[in-house]
Amino acid sequence: MPEGHTVHRIANEFNRLFRGTEVQLTSPQGRFSAGAAMLSGKKLKQANAVGKQMFLLFENGQTLRIHLGIFGKWAFKTLGEGEAPADPYGEVRVRFRNEKTYADLRGPTICEVINPAEVQLVLDRLGPDPLNPDPDGLERDRFVARVQKSRSSIGLLLMNQAVISGIGNVYRAEMLFRAGISPHDLGNRLSTEQLHSLWDDAVALLKVGVKKGVMITRDELFTKRPTKAERNFVYKREGLPCRVCGTNVSIEIMAARKLYWCTSCQK
Numbered sequence: 001m002p003e004g005h006t007v008h009r010i011a012n013e014f015n016r017l018f019r020g021t022e023v024q025l026t027s028p029q030g031r032f033s034a035g036a037a038m039l040s041g042k043k044l045k046q047a048n049a050v051g052k053q054m055f056l057l058f059e060n061g062q063t064l065r066i067h068l069g070i071f072g073k074w075a076f077k078t079l080g081e082g083e084a085p086a087d088p089y090g091e092v093r094v095r096f097r098n099e100k101t102y103a104d105l106r107g108p109t110i111c112e113v114i115n116p117a118e119v120q121l122v123l124d125r126l127g128p129d130p131l132n133p134d135p136d137g138l139e140r141d142r143f144v145a146r147v148q149k150s151r152s153s154i155g156l157l158l159m160n161q162a163v164i165s166g167i168g169n170v171y172r173a174e175m176l177f178r179a180g181i182s183p184h185d186l187g188n189r190l191s192t193e194q195l196h197s198l199w200d201d202a203v204a205l206l207k208v209g210v211k212k213g214v215m216i217t218r219d220e221l222f223t224k225r226p227t228k229a230e231r232n233f234v235y236k237r238e239g240l241p242c243r244v245c246g247t248n249v250s251i252e253i254m255a256a257r258k259l260y261w262c263t264s265c266q267k
Contacts, residue, residue: 004166005209014047028088051165069109129165130202155183174217
């Protein structure tokens with residue numbers, strides 16, 4: 001499942017290619033025909049991302065909410081002069097098109113038109129997103145409060161989109177390693193200082209992900225082009241020596257997801 005940086009990159013691409021233009025929507029697959037008819041021919045005002053969900057606001061006040069889930073994918077194509085869009089192939093839920101570009105969406109978990117009140121209901125359920133502006137630190141404080149009132153482990157809480165939006169399995173493992181926090185530590189046992197550090201690191205790492213298009217969590221590689229095997233400290237490195245202490249990286253199952261961590265560095 002894409003983590004938050006990917007959805008923010010897609011929202012940025014929508015703003016670059018479609019914002020302020022009249023967008024034609026069709027549903028080649030047929031499963032979104034009614035929704036496409038409600039929005040087709042309207043101007044896209046803004047694309048916003050909150051965690052793993054994207055919200056496309058149109059001039060008629062309606063919003064298209066999209067959650068890619070595990071199988072959802074986007075394909076963008078900018079047309080050359082005189083070039084016609086290719087015929088859709090595969091199960092295209094919805095095609096977006098203006099004069100210069102088209103984008104095809106396949107396999108999303110959620111693709112629905114909702115009104116402003118329904119948008120707010122969704123936002124109220126979501127935790128704060130480290131990639132969205134937080135000049136007064138209120139979103140960071142909301143994250144801290146949600147963690148500290150819970151007796152669940154921080155390894156579970158970081159994956160809970162009602163606690164913090166946009167964190168998935170990779171960032172969960174890497175953030176906890178970088179902070180030296182065991183994934184089994186309980187939320188209500190963590191200090192405000194520890195949680196501030198986790199939040200600030202999430203902001204930094206996700207921004208790198210948006211810029212680079214891949215999840216790089218080793219500071220010395222932020223400005224380079226590391227291979228997939230080099231990008232992270234512990235994720236998918238089970239049985240290999242920890243890059244810091246040499247202890248073999250551990251793997252276990254936590255709430256049906258693979259958890260990677262160093263039992264020595266993360267005591």
